[in-house]
């Protein structure tokens with residue numbers, strides 16, 4: 287009798303164990319499925335993140351293109367500055383590459399050069415196109431354009447270095463530039479390069495306040511500024527890139543006076 291009870295109990299335990307085992311197996315299978323679903327969801331969210339990042343990048347590029355269009359439209363309104371940024375962009379790239387800058391960094395410098403004067407959108411047209419000298423008040427407004435330009439491009443995350451170049455493109459080696467009065471190598475290299483390209487293009491272009499200089503004369507003026515206001519290495523690159531490539535045009539204006547570099551420094 288006692289044996290039958292014991293056997294019956296043992297069978298009941300065995301059934302319970304089997305039941306518990308099957309339940310555990312079922313839970314395990316559910317866990318595996320849940321884990322698979324989680325993994326799929328993770329992969330999907332990863333893909334979403336990648337897609338979002340691509341879309342964000344495309345959006346930022348689109349904004350950049352829009353700003354380029356804005357800069358071009360701003361220049362196109364004035365016959366004297368038409369094409370200036372495109373030329374400064376191309377020359378800056380050539381100078382940067384001649385100085386051994388990596389192609390990627392040269393591209394950033396060229397893009398910053400394309401947008402270097404975007405901040406002039408905040409300068410009244412009457413000041414931008416004024417044929418005579420600017421008053422101190424007008425100069426103060428004009429001198430804000432590098433900061434304004436840097437603020438406009440600041441939201442472009444991929445363009446951090448470009449924004450710095452835009453801000454400092456009117457700094458001078460001796461600290462007499464603006465907006466921060468940086469000296470020497472404290473001025474970012476890209477800004478020193480853009481400054482040389484900017485001054486060269488300004489000197490060799492017609493302006494409402496002066497005639498253009500022939501290439502040789504512009505080079506003479508700029509080389510006098512070597513290590514005073516303009517970077518020596520960037521000037522060497524300018525000579526290497528343009529030195530013998532262009533035949534000097536006939537002089538279209540009388541000899542320079544002491545203020546001519548100041549004229550080139552006028553925000554362009």
Ligand SMILES: [Fe+2]
Pocket residue numbers: 402403431455456553554
């Ligand atoms: Fe400028």
